[in-house]
Amino acid sequence: MDGVLIKNLSAHVGEEVTINGWLYNRRGSGKIQFLILRDGTGLTQGVLVKGEKPELFDDAKKISQESSVRVTGVVEENPKSPGGFELQVNNIEVVSQTEDYPVTLKEHGVEFLADRRHLWIRTPKQSAILRIRSEVEMAAHEFFYQNDFIQADAPIITPNACEGTTTLFEIDYHGDPAYLSQSGQLYNEANAMALGRVYCFGPVFRAEKSKTRRHLMEFWMIEAEAAYFNNEDNMKLQEEMVSHIIKRVLKNRSAELEVLKRDTSKLEAVQLPFPRLSYTEAVELLQKKGHEFNWGDDFGAPDETVISEEYNAPVFIHRFPTNIKAFYMKPDPDDENVVLGADLIAPEGYGEIIGGGQRIDELEMLEQRLEEHQLPKEEFEWYLDLRRYGSVPHSGFGLGLERLVAWICGLEHVRETIPFPRMLYRMHP
RNA sequence: UCCGCGAUAGCUCAAUGGUAGAGCAAUCGGCUGUUAACCGAUAGGUUGUAGGUUCGAGUCCUACUCGCGGAGCCA
Numbered sequence: 001m002d003g004v005l006i007k008n009l010s011a012h013v014g015e016e017v018t019i020n021g022w023l024y025n026r027r028g029s030g031k032i033q034f035l036i037l038r039d040g041t042g043l044t045q046g047v048l049v050k051g052e053k054p055e056l057f058d059d060a061k062k063i064s065q066e067s068s069v070r071v072t073g074v075v076e077e078n079p080k081s082p083g084g085f086e087l088q089v090n091n092i093e094v095v096s097q098t099e100d101y102p103v104t105l106k107e108h109g110v111e112f113l114a115d116r117r118h119l120w121i122r123t124p125k126q127s128a129i130l131r132i133r134s135e136v137e138m139a140a141h142e143f144f145y146q147n148d149f150i151q152a153d154a155p156i157i158t159p160n161a162c163e164g165t166t167t168l169f170e171i172d173y174h175g176d177p178a179y180l181s182q183s184g185q186l187y188n189e190a191n192a193m194a195l196g197r198v199y200c201f202g203p204v205f206r207a208e209k210s211k212t213r214r215h216l217m218e219f220w221m222i223e224a225e226a227a228y229f230n231n232e233d234n235m236k237l238q239e240e241m242v243s244h245i246i247k248r249v250l251k252n253r254s255a256e257l258e259v260l261k262r263d264t265s266k267l268e269a270v271q272l273p274f275p276r277l278s279y280t281e282a283v284e285l286l287q288k289k290g291h292e293f294n295w296g297d298d299f300g301a302p303d304e305t306v307i308s309e310e311y312n313a314p315v316f317i318h319r320f321p322t323n324i325k326a327f328y329m330k331p332d333p334d335d336e337n338v339v340l341g342a343d344l345i346a347p348e349g350y351g352e353i354i355g356g357g358q359r360i361d362e363l364e365m366l367e368q369r370l371e372e373h374q375l376p377k378e379e380f381e382w383y384l385d386l387r388r389y390g391s392v393p394h395s396g397f398g399l400g401l402e403r404l405v406a407w408i409c410g411l412e413h414v415r416e417t418i419p420f421p422r423m424l425y426r427m428h429p
Numbered sequence: 430u431c432c433g434c435g436a437u438a439g440c441u442c443a444a445u446g447g448u449a450g451a452g453c454a455a456u457c458g459g460c461u462g463u464u465a466a467c468c469g470a471u472a473g474g475u476u477g478u479a480g481g482u483u484c485g486a487g488u489c490c491u492a493c494u495c496g497c498g499g500a501g502c503c504a
Contacts, residue, residue, distance in 0.1 A: 025464090027462095028460090028461085029460045029461060030460045030461075031460075032462060032463075033461095033463085036464085045463085045464090050461075101454095103440090104453070106440065106441070107442095108441075109441075109497090111495090112441095114496095167502090206503070208502055209501095209502090211498085211500090212500080214504080215503075300501080301499090301500080301501095352504060354504075398504065400504030402504080425496085
């Protein structure tokens, strides 16, 4: 493919180049027109003057919104053009003419856009979000590699529930029931005993009928697990990762954050270390602020928002009551009523973005927990083997990619952070 | 699953129980530096579905469908 990407136009001033893209919009008067072009890397404009090329000028007038075009012209610097550079057009090849494009540049409602998600993602705001999502993903991979983690992906089809609590999507596995994974954690633990420090990154599925701005039925989770890490090591790893991701997005995606009108001072304010609050301290904070809350209850979304508003960085809440957490969470030796785990709550009311903790490494205690949670022991024999053969203290966490991206982008809803969201009552297109 | 709100032109929205309208998009025309360009004209409707109240229903009532927001659960 010949051509230059719009984001690289600044390196070609004075040269004739070809942009391979689509007609985003057209403006102009009777004698001059501006073709606003997009190619996925940005926007620029092609300029046509009637007096110079009357035939090309008239042909260009017939090109409709979102037609695919290859536009050739000479690059000039111009502050009035989107991106600061424009093309003095010499030739246009219409690759495909579009008829009746449904998504206009004016206002649309959520339902209309969601039904046309495959076209909605072409708009500047949506493509900016998706570029930031990609940047977050790359930053996470980069962070893990810099810290000697190996990517070891977990299976998506699983024979049983990971934690036995959440509702699962059931599938027919050649006659046997199987389930779409809600977490790669148990497999991560096995991989960590083999490779030391591992992470997996993939889609997970929750069939629960959650209907809020923070929930998807299918979402992407970055999960890490490290042998010989205690809960403190684990929290340190998490805050360094989140900090690394934010720094890289600020550095490489400032143009996209600007398209989203994101107040980046909120992101720049995030400093290490993140504040740490025990569950008990968090309960006291809520009570002090006049909220009714009893020790032993789990936090709801409004409670998380109240706590997060106290800080301008994500905040860890650690040592939750043992009986509201998953079966594999290790009790604190100093207080068996609480576990060595922590949730990371994002600022500005975005809620929990990470859940993690130290895992039970003693065989007997884990067997007892499986029984208490009424989980089928035979399905977990392989998991118990990890405690039989060379068990070590280990910790890990899972980060919800969409919630992190929603916070970084300052979005109202996680549905815009993934190209094709799967939500309660909506899985088209 | 529960609570609340909504559905009118392609889109975004108006319309005291009394002739369904505007902006944008579309189509046609005008305009030599536009920035969701602008200006003029044309066309565009079984008011989500079914029933009810009324002389008369977009408007009031009932049911249903679909959507949105929130709760719970979680990331």
